[in-house]
Amino acid sequence: xxxxxxxxxxxxxxxxxxxxxxxxxxxxxxxxxxxxxxxxxxxxxxxxxxxxxxxxxxxxxxxxxxxxxxxxxxxxxxxxxxxxxxxxxxxxxxxxxxxxxxxxxxxxxxxxxxxxxxxxxxxxxxxxxxxxxxxxxxxxxxxxxxxxxxxxxxxxxxxxxxxxxxxxxxxxxxxxxxxxxxxxxxxxxxxxxxxxxxxxxxxxxxxxxxxxxxxxxxxxxx
Amino acid sequence: xxxxxxxxxxxxxxxxxxxxxxxxxxxxxxxxxxxxxxxxxxxxxxxxxxxxxxxxxxxxxxxxxxxxxxxxxxxxxxxxxxxxxxxxxxxxxxxxxxxxxxxxxxxxxxxxxxxxx
Amino acid sequence: xxxxxxxxxxxxxxxxxxxxxxxxxxxxxxxxxxxxxxxxxxxxxxxxxxxxxxxxxxxxxxxxxxxxxxxxxxxxxxxxxxxxxxxxxxxxxxxxxxxxxxxxxxxxxxxxxxxxxxxxxxxxxxxxxxxxxxxxxxxxxxxxxxxxxxxxxxxxxxxxxxxxxxxxxxxxxxxxxxxxxxxxxxxxxxxxxxxxxxxxxxxxxxxxxxxxxxxxxxxxxxxxxxxxxxxxxxxxxxxxxxxxxxxxxxxxxxxxxxxxxxxxxxxxxxxxxxxxxxxxxxxxxxxxxxxxxxxxxxxxxxxxxxxxxx
Numbered sequence: 001x002x003x004x005x006x007x008x009x010x011x012x013x014x015x016x017x018x019x020x021x022x023x024x025x026x027x028x029x030x031x032x033x034x035x036x037x038x039x040x041x042x043x044x045x046x047x048x049x050x051x052x053x054x055x056x057x058x059x060x061x062x063x064x065x066x067x068x069x070x071x072x073x074x075x076x077x078x079x080x081x082x083x084x085x086x087x088x089x090x091x092x093x094x095x096x097x098x099x100x101x102x103x104x105x106x107x108x109x110x111x112x113x114x115x116x117x118x119x120x121x122x123x124x125x126x127x128x129x130x131x132x133x134x135x136x137x138x139x140x141x142x143x144x145x146x147x148x149x150x151x152x153x154x155x156x157x158x159x160x161x162x163x164x165x166x167x168x169x170x171x172x173x174x175x176x177x178x179x180x181x182x183x184x185x186x187x188x189x190x191x192x193x194x195x196x197x198x199x200x201x202x203x204x205x206x207x208x209x210x211x212x213x214x215x216x217x218x219x220x221x222x
Numbered sequence: 223x224x225x226x227x228x229x230x231x232x233x234x235x236x237x238x239x240x241x242x243x244x245x246x247x248x249x250x251x252x253x254x255x256x257x258x259x260x261x262x263x264x265x266x267x268x269x270x271x272x273x274x275x276x277x278x279x280x281x282x283x284x285x286x287x288x289x290x291x292x293x294x295x296x297x298x299x300x301x302x303x304x305x306x307x308x309x310x311x312x313x314x315x316x317x318x319x320x321x322x323x324x325x326x327x328x329x330x331x332x333x334x335x336x337x338x339x
Numbered sequence: 340x341x342x343x344x345x346x347x348x349x350x351x352x353x354x355x356x357x358x359x360x361x362x363x364x365x366x367x368x369x370x371x372x373x374x375x376x377x378x379x380x381x382x383x384x385x386x387x388x389x390x391x392x393x394x395x396x397x398x399x400x401x402x403x404x405x406x407x408x409x410x411x412x413x414x415x416x417x418x419x420x421x422x423x424x425x426x427x428x429x430x431x432x433x434x435x436x437x438x439x440x441x442x443x444x445x446x447x448x449x450x451x452x453x454x455x456x457x458x459x460x461x462x463x464x465x466x467x468x469x470x471x472x473x474x475x476x477x478x479x480x481x482x483x484x485x486x487x488x489x490x491x492x493x494x495x496x497x498x499x500x501x502x503x504x505x506x507x508x509x510x511x512x513x514x515x516x517x518x519x520x521x522x523x524x525x526x527x528x529x530x531x532x533x534x535x536x537x538x539x540x541x542x543x544x545x546x547x548x549x550x551x552x553x554x555x556x557x558x559x560x561x562x563x564x565x566x567x568x569x570x571x572x573x574x575x576x577x578x579x580x581x582x583x584x585x586x587x588x589x590x591x592x593x594x595x596x597x598x599x600x601x602x603x604x605x606x607x608x609x610x611x612x613x614x615x616x617x618x619x620x621x622x623x624x625x626x627x628x629x630x631x632x633x634x635x636x637x638x639x640x641x642x643x644x645x646x647x648x649x
Contacts, residue, residue, distance in 0.1 A: 044287060048248065055330070163451070163452070165579055167509075198471075200471075
């Protein structure tokens with residue numbers, strides 16, 4: 001899923017300070033699971049902002065709404081009738097949701113309330129870690145199911161580098177060395193002979209390097 | 223046991239403090255309460271193992287949110303006691319009332335008065 | 340053995356001599372005087388001089404400019420290039436520039452992570468890794484082609500090296516990784532600083548058993564310790580560094596004013612011991628900001644004078 005974290009309150013206050021009527025828009029998908037932008041977080045943020053502006057002696061109407069998804073036309077249509085009545089929509093969805101909302105409601109300012117961080121997994125409640133950088137050309141078949149692109153600080157394809165110490169990365173003792181994990185896994189699978197094959201130069205054109213990407217699946221298109 | 227505690231406190235019962243969320247504490251303050259506190263079981267003695275630890279973290283989070291909008295995080299507190307400690311309950315109530323008196327009235331009340339006027 | 344390049348380092352190694360290289364860090368400024376000064380301190384006792392590439396991710400004058408300066412002094416530079424700061428266009432371009440000025444040697448590295456340096460908030464590139472950079476240089480030299488397939492007018496005749504750290508983890512892949520670097524095209528190897536001599540010898544033995552020392556020239560890396568404090572710092576703070584307790588103890592048991600001498604002594608002992616080990620083709624002496632000690636180290640190890648090659 002897409003993992004996000006809330007923006008600092010002062011940053012949010014600064015972006016919404018000139019509004020008179022604000023909609024805080026949550027999303028029921030990834031940001032709900034990572035507890036950054038679901039219905040609950042919408043409620044907490046709305047309450048906090050109401051208190052802030054009331055204390056400033058400002059009258060602002062702050063409404064709350066959470067959609068099933070902000071990255072789908074269908075669900076975004078649900079606010080068609082009300083979107084224009086707000087000065088701004090503060091979206092707690094990932095960057096995709098913020099942009100999709102903005103594309104749909106051109107007359108309203110759409111602002112981000114979270115920082116979209118990475119594609120990751122819930123290791124335990126309250127702890128999310130990165131697993132994928134969406135490079136568009138998956139190498140996991142060759143690396144024991146552990147991704148060197150997202151989990152090695154230097155995205156080394158023929159690792160580990162010389163900084164790997166006691167299973168940890170040179171950047172921090174808190175960070176696992178992805179290549180230690182890969183070697184351990186290949187060893188456990190009896191596939192260490194594959195380790196000695198040199199990974200060729202990667203085609204990064206399917207990554208961010210190639211510009212904005214799209215996926216087309218003609219058989220399901222209408 | 224008939225114990226006296228300040229009459230300005232409204233008790234809301236919850237099945238377990240683990241059921242109390244950040245939003246409940248914030249709403250109390252938003253609606254004008256001068257303070258809100260959670261009274262849970264002794265740490266380590268939760269019937270559901272960690273309900274009161276959860277509550278403690280949520281109280282801390284509510285304090286952070288309140289501080290970030292200038293409302294004073296100290297308006298929200300957590301206390302622990304066992305169910306047999308009636309006098310302690312009353313003592314906590316007095317302590318909390320004192321604390322809140324020191325902090326002064328909830329700015330929301332003043333803001334609302336301003337609105338009315 | 341036939342020569343692939345004009346490199347003096349290649350000639351010395353292929354003539355069967357123990358080679359000696361050392362290194363210079365470029366300045367944090369625009370003056371070339373410091374490079375000249377450092378190079379002059381070591382020029383008579385080494386065969387080639389590595390020029391580091393923004394080492395520890397601290398911004399400095401570019402390695403290529405400093406290499407050209409050294410070349411213009413009539414000396415033999417080794418261009419260090421990290422994959423952290425350049426994409427494949429920039430790397431190929433710099434390789435051509437280096438060859439154009441007669442920089443005949445390169446050491447291909449991934450580079451320390453930028454979080455260690457003065458631009459911790461910067462982006463890193465890592466379009467290629469160090470192994471793929473080795474492949475790239477060899478491809479450009481031997482095929483005379485760019486990575487994109489086009490012909491190079493005058494391919495870069497560069498002697499290609501890579502680094503090896505026998506002390507990083509996991510130990511069991513350290514020799515296979517060396518094998519990969521050789522398969523990628525590395526012709527010489529400069530190792531991480533060796534303090535744990537036994538572990539290095541064990542690594543070398545496994546490499547020898549696989550026949551790898553026949554395929555590549557391994558220059559053993561050494562760095563003299565200036566003090567017990569430096570030994571402790573290297574032991575505890577530098578990733579991938581293995582400093583045994585007895586080295587730290589030996590230095591801390593020495594009176595403070597004599598610790599530097601003791602550090603030099605340890606370094607010379609290491610070289611003397613490794614000189615006799617089969618598979619060691621020379622030494623890479625990294626006297627960090629202590630270049631004036633390189634002659635003493637090389638002489639002490641019995642590696643002076645340096646052989647002449649044409």
